[in-house]
Amino acid sequence: xxxxxxxxxxxxxxxxxxxxxxxxxxxxxxxxxxxxxxxxxxxxxxxxxxxxxxxxxxxxxxxxxxxxxxxxxxxxxxxxxxxxxxxxxxxxxxxxxxxxxxxxxxxxxxxxxxxxxxxxxxxxxxxxxxxxxxxxxxxxxxxxxxxxxxxxxxxxxxxxxxxxxxxxxxxxxxxxxxxxxxxxxxxxxxxxxxxxxxxxxxxxxxxxxxxxxxxxxxxxxxxxxxxxxxxxxxxxxxxxxxxxxxxxxxxxxxxxxxxxxxxxxxxxxxxxxxxxxxxxxxxxxxxxxxxxxxxxxxxxxxxxxxxxxxxxxxxxxxxxxxxxxxxxxxxxxxxxxxxxxxxxxxxxxxxxxxxxxxxxxxxxxxxxxxxxxxxxxxxxxxxxxxxxxxxxxxxxxxxxxxxxxxxxxxxxxxxxxxxxxxxxxxxxxxxxxxxxxxxxxxxxxxxxxxxxxxxxxxxxxxxxx
Ligand code: AMP
Numbered sequence: 262x263x264x265x266x267x268x269x270x271x272x273x274x275x276x277x278x279x280x281x282x283x284x285x286x287x288x289x290x291x292x293x294x295x296x297x298x299x300x301x302x303x304x305x306x307x308x309x310x311x312x313x314x315x316x317x318x319x320x321x322x323x324x325x326x327x328x329x330x331x332x333x334x335x336x337x338x339x340x341x342x343x344x345x346x347x348x349x350x351x352x353x354x355x356x357x358x359x360x361x362x363x364x365x366x367x368x369x370x371x372x373x374x375x376x377x378x379x380x381x382x383x384x385x386x387x388x389x390x391x392x393x394x395x396x397x398x399x400x401x402x403x404x405x406x407x408x409x410x411x412x413x414x415x416x417x418x419x420x421x422x423x424x425x426x427x428x429x430x431x432x433x434x435x436x437x438x439x440x441x442x443x444x445x446x447x448x449x450x451x452x453x454x455x456x457x458x459x460x461x462x463x464x465x466x467x468x469x470x471x472x473x474x475x476x477x478x479x480x481x482x483x484x485x486x487x488x489x490x491x492x493x494x495x496x497x498x499x500x501x502x503x504x505x506x507x508x509x510x511x512x513x514x515x516x517x518x519x520x521x522x523x524x525x526x527x528x529x530x531x532x533x534x535x536x537x538x539x540x541x542x543x544x545x546x547x548x549x550x551x552x553x554x555x556x557x558x559x560x561x562x563x564x565x566x567x568x569x570x571x572x573x574x575x576x577x578x579x580x581x582x583x584x585x586x587x588x589x590x591x592x593x594x595x596x597x598x599x600x601x602x603x604x605x606x607x608x609x610x611x612x613x614x615x616x617x618x619x620x621x622x623x624x625x626x627x628x629x630x631x632x633x634x635x636x637x638x639x640x641x642x643x644x645x646x647x648x649x650x651x652x653x654x655x656x657x658x659x660x661x662x663x664x665x666x667x668x669x670x671x672x673x674x675x676x677x678x679x680x681x682x683x684x685x686x687x688x689x690x691x692x693x694x695x696x697x698x699x700x701x702x703x704x705x706x707x708x709x710x711x712x713x714x715x716x717x718x719x720x721x722x723x724x725x726x
Contacts, residue, residue, distance in 0.1 A: 267293050273321050276354035277314075286311030291464035293319055299438050301458040305465040307444035307586065308343075308413070313350045316410050316440050320384065321355045323408065329360075330381030331405040335433065337387055337426065339416040340559075341366035341536075342543065344386045347412065351384055360384060365401075367391040368536045375400045389417065389425035396432050403432045411457070414443040414450050420559075423449065430457060445582060475572075475588050477600045477623045479612065485637040487575055487603050488516065492523060493631045494573070494601065495553075501570035502546065505555040506587050508576035516575060517555040527553035558583055574602035577611050581618040 264277050264285055285293065288306045295302050296319035306312045320334045327333065338344045344364045351362040363377045365387035371394065378385075378401055385392075385401070395401040409430070411417065417426060439458045443450050454461060482490050491505070507513045510531030517529025528542040528551045545551040558578060578584045588600040602623075604612055616622055627633075 262290060267297065267318070269318060269322055270325055270358075272325065272357035273318060273354065275357040276321075277318070279356065280353055282314070286315075287466045288312050288464065289315045289318075291466070292316065295462040295464070296320075296438075296440060297322060299323075301439045301461040302441075303454055303458060303461040303463045304440070304442040305444070305446060305463070306442060310466050312412075312442050313347055314354060316412075316442070317347070317350050317354055320408055320410075321351070321358055321360060324360050324383050325358055327407075328405070329383060332378075332382060332385050332401065332403060333405055334384045334408040334410070335387065335403060335406045336384070336410040336412060337389060337392070337417070337429065338412045339388065339420050339422060341368065341388055343413060344388055348386045351386070362386060365391050365395060367394070371395075371400075389422045389429060392429055393425055396429065403429075404434060406433045406437055408438045408440065409433050409457075411439070411441045411453075414441050414453065415445045415447060418447065418449050418453075423453065426453070427456075444586065475598045475600050477588070477602070477619065478626045479602050479604050479623050480626055480628065482603050482605065482633070483637070484605050486631075486633065486635060488519060489635070490603065490628060490631060491516070491573065491575060493628050495520075495525065497628070498571065501552075502549070503553045503571040503573060504569050504587075505553060505573045505575050506578065507555060507557060508579075510557050512576070513555045513557050517553075520553055520555070525553050526551050527555065530554055530556040558587065570598055572598065572600045574600070577602055577604055577608045577615075579611075581611070581614040584615045585618065 262285065264274065264282065267285075269277070288304060288310045292302055292304050292312075292315040296316060302316075304312060304315065306315075316336075324333055336344075336347055338347060341364070344366055348362050348364045351360075355362070361382045362384035363374070363382045363386070365374050365385055367388065367390050371391070374391075374395070378395070392401070396403070411426065417423065439461075441450075441454055441458060441461070480490060480494070495503070505513075505516065507516060510533060513529045513531045514533075517527050520527035526545075528545055530539060530542050534542070542551065542554065546554040555575075572588050574584070574587060578587055584602075588598070602615075612623070
């Protein structure tokens with residue numbers, strides 16, 4: 262089946278062709294027809310499945326006719342990076358339509374946003390906090406909204422945004438089309454679906470897209486040897502671009518610095534960065550000037566870099582579900598990727614639940630020539646013990662973007678194993694959207710329900726020697 266089956270307007274097909282999409286993904290096949298027919302749709306799909314185009318294409322089709330200059334489609338996303346990513350998709354797919362989209366999120370000046378709203382936009386992609394600021398100041402009018410999209414609803418719940426969402430929805434006409442996308446379906450999201458949607462058509466794709474093309478491997482290692490093992494692994498692995506996950510933002514920062522010191526083109530992404538620095542890190546990762554990005558789960562949310570060849574879990578994620586989200590960053594579309602996870606003895610329960618979700622045992626690997634017997638440093642340091650258990654606190658980070666790739670090896674400019682330890686991290690209020698939310702970095706409070714990763718698991722060792 263091709264895109265022609267959807268009978269999209271030639272101006273929209275021009276966008277599909279410009280992006281080189283040949284065949285619709287499963288979520289697109291299932292979701293586009295009912296959305297085009299103005300049904301409410303509840304899509305169970307995670308990032309990496311093509312869900313953005315699944316709602317963007319029918320929205321563009323709908324908005325092609327009718328009034329311009331009024332906000333007719335409102336898309337709400339949990340993070341500014343995801344908002345930017347959706348906005349970019351709208352611009353790319355809708356270029357020939359002349360429909361105008363803009364993003365709204367905090368941490369950047371409000372006046373340029375007000376200016377754009379005054380000029381007139383048909384599509385707004387917003388994070389909840391700043392959108393509420395605009396609503397409260399009367400700088401946005403939502404009375405003409407025909408389509409409301411809640412993207413990554415489970416993440417918005419995780420980040421404590423549901424009260425904001427409910428407040429926002431009061432300002433949107435009751436007569437509207439509502440599309441809700443979520444990777445999982447915890448009870449609170451089920452409740453939200455009942456509140457905001459009318460007889461929604463449910464479409465569902467397993468997490469097959471990323472999982473099918475990703476090979477997984479575990480590297481058992483003591484906590485204090487993780488950084489050494491990481492350096493060794495990088496030395497012996499052919500990579501395009503690598504996303505490394507840590508459980509805390511402090512660790513993300515430190516490892517980013519250590520990699521840089523060791524000569525790698527690396528950056529870290531965590532909540533304490535200014536928006537400019539954050540954007541520079543993301544842009545650099547997308548265009549290949551950084552080959553390694555170190556991030557926490559929340560900071561990495563929505564990162565869409567199509568050429569990520571390796572995801573390395575320096576710290577195992579808190580839940581099996583978070584694991585599938587992390588590896589969803591590699592092996593996107595038809596590409597393949599490797600997911601390496603460092604595991605300590607304490608991680609065994611989590612490993613078992615990840616294996617249950619993946620439906621098979623994950624290969625354990627040992628790095629040849631690496632000294633696993635090296636004892637822990639006398640002075641206990643941040644990196645010699647597991648990170649603190651996740652704490653709920655009012656913090657929202659801000660992830661993402663979309664992009665291209667570089668295809669060279671992440672080889673260091675110079676050798677050397679950086680050492681040095683910093684003080685134990687203090688939880689500090691990062692902020693994104695000016696608002697805060699009760700999500701700790703690296704935490705994932707989602708339920709294990711609806712974890713349906715399926716697909717082949719070829720645990721092939723690709724390039725480790
Ligand atoms: P998403 O799940 O919306 O974040 O999309 C994941 C990636 O797949 C993005 O890089 C999209 O540009 C890409 N994509 C979406 N639909 C298609 C398609 N039909 N064919 C090829 N790539 C696609």
